[in-house]
Amino acid sequence: MKILAASLGICLLSIIASACSSQAPYIASTYQRTVTTVVEIDTDVPSQVWVADRNIGTTPISFPFSYQEDVNNVVRTANYWETNPGTAAALSVLSFGFYVPFSLIPAEPTTETRPTQKYVGNKLTLRLIAEGHEPLDHVFECTGEPKIVLRLSLARKEREKK
8 A cells, every 4th residue: 555655646746747847938039140042143145233223243143142030049948858868767767766756847948049931131123234125123032042043034125116
């Protein structure tokens, strides 16, 4: 009877301790980090490429474009069974199960960064100019991809009738 009562007490203590250890992750902070996307542009005719009223070169061209991404710093408190299960199991066996309730108490916070898929300053406006062709304005948004390849065609200018 004493063994059953001791076992029941240990089980009850384990349940209480495990209830204390289940903490939901929470957002500790949000910050912005710089993301760079390489933009590669090619056209059917050699064209001057303008970005923000600045000539950056002639097609084909490749250039980096940097913008900001919001990132959440997520913290979760983990117990010893989650972070060091081998050590926790060994100590529990060596202590005849006495260590089990103590190893379920939250001990080590774990931190991870999670992108929010929210971007700032990620819209890019291009203007392509080629002799004998209509200027082409092209607007697009970057969303964290490492590289964007654009293949654009410019329309020929119609000759004016006299």
